[in-house]
Amino acid sequence: MGQPQKDEGGLVRQAHGLTADLTAPDRRIYWLDLALTATAAWGGLWIAATAGHPGIVLAAGLVGLLAIYRGLSFIHEISHLRPKDVPGFRLGWNLLVGVPLMTPSMMYEGVHNLHHAKHRFGTAKDPEYLPLGRYSPFKLGLFTAISLLAPLGVILRSGVLVPLSFVIPPVRRFVRTKLSALVINPDFVREDNDRTRPDWLAQEIGCWLWCWGVAAATVAGFVPVRVVATWFVLFSLATFVNQLRTLAAHYWHNDGEMMSFEEQFLDSVNVPPPALLPFLWAPVGLRYHALHHLLPRLPYHNLGKAHARLSARLAATSPYHRVEEKGLFVALAKLFARAGGAPVLAVEADTVERKSA
Numbered sequence: 001m002g003q004p005q006k007d008e009g010g011l012v013r014q015a016h017g018l019t020a021d022l023t024a025p026d027r028r029i030y031w032l033d034l035a036l037t038a039t040a041a042w043g044g045l046w047i048a049a050t051a052g053h054p055g056i057v058l059a060a061g062l063v064g065l066l067a068i069y070r071g072l073s074f075i076h077e078i079s080h081l082r083p084k085d086v087p088g089f090r091l092g093w094n095l096l097v098g099v100p101l102m103t104p105s106m107m108y109e110g111v112h113n114l115h116h117a118k119h120r121f122g123t124a125k126d127p128e129y130l131p132l133g134r135y136s137p138f139k140l141g142l143f144t145a146i147s148l149l150a151p152l153g154v155i156l157r158s159g160v161l162v163p164l165s166f167v168i169p170p171v172r173r174f175v176r177t178k179l180s181a182l183v184i185n186p187d188f189v190r191e192d193n194d195r196t197r198p199d200w201l202a203q204e205i206g207c208w209l210w211c212w213g214v215a216a217a218t219v220a221g222f223v224p225v226r227v228v229a230t231w232f233v234l235f236s237l238a239t240f241v242n243q244l245r246t247l248a249a250h251y252w253h254n255d256g257e258m259m260s261f262e263e264q265f266l267d268s269v270n271v272p273p274p275a276l277l278p279f280l281w282a283p284v285g286l287r288y289h290a291l292h293h294l295l296p297r298l299p300y301h302n303l304g305k306a307h308a309r310l311s312a313r314l315a316a317t318s319p320y321h322r323v324e325e326k327g328l329f330v331a332l333a334k335l336f337a338r339a340g341g342a343p344v345l346a347v348e349a350d351t352v353e354r355k356s357a
Helices: 005-021 025-050 054-078 088-096 137-164 168-180 198-219 224-249 261-266 289-295 298-314 326-339 342-357
Strands: none
Touching: 005 198, 005 261, 005 289, 005 298, 025 054, 025 088, 025 198, 025 298, 054 224, 088 198, 088 298, 137 168, 137 198, 137 224, 137 289, 198 224, 261 289, 289 298
């Protein structure tokens, strides 16, 4: 079903050779982006929660929503960063975004890399893959809608289950194995390692104290209920947008079988320029999801340059040119159109469609 190993490695070698000068993260970009994003997120939320004019509320809410979503998306980048790449960035992000959203980086670190593992991608051991291409439209809709409950989930985890887990061992095992990973595969079980990293433990305690602190401040009247409600709504909508992006990140053809490298790549999606909206709904380089699977070490701020270079210099027959979509709604329409179909037929139909475009 897959190409010979020597052919599979050809695209990787070509891509590495053409982008070798783009692998170093620019620390200034990371910190400036995070600072501006956090300012827009919490500033937009506060204005939306305190302003009286409906127009100002909506405008500030939209800014806050997009910024919260962008800030949360950095968790993907953090999972690929080594500590020496951008010193202190993981801590800064957790303080500015992860803890206030009760979604710390430890929930993605050590998990997302399994999605990139050669023998896990698309299988039952992949935490971020399901055969969504075979789902019915109803199940796809349910998969998307359930993301709206994310704020309730993090409140329950940080405010109730985490403190209980420190005194009830079975709850601790459940939290660590089933509630400590951002996944879409409900059967994924995270390894329960007793040697918990001190920084991960600090992140959990920080989320717990933040949850209880905000609750106490709200009950005492120091934090208006409208601020908390606005946080809830914006966070809920941000996770909803992310779930839509997730649907457009792959073609979801596989049904648990191990895939060759080229099959893995062809199951992933890029949404490059001239489309403009992906900057908003697939921020921090997520619009180049297929390229990221090809070269996971490229920093997000260089993915656009890398894509332009590969598009211009790889042969027209290269598989690299076969994984592009024009936009979110185009990709979603195709997914819903083939929902419930046989995976092989879906692959063939999609290939014919891309060739005729």
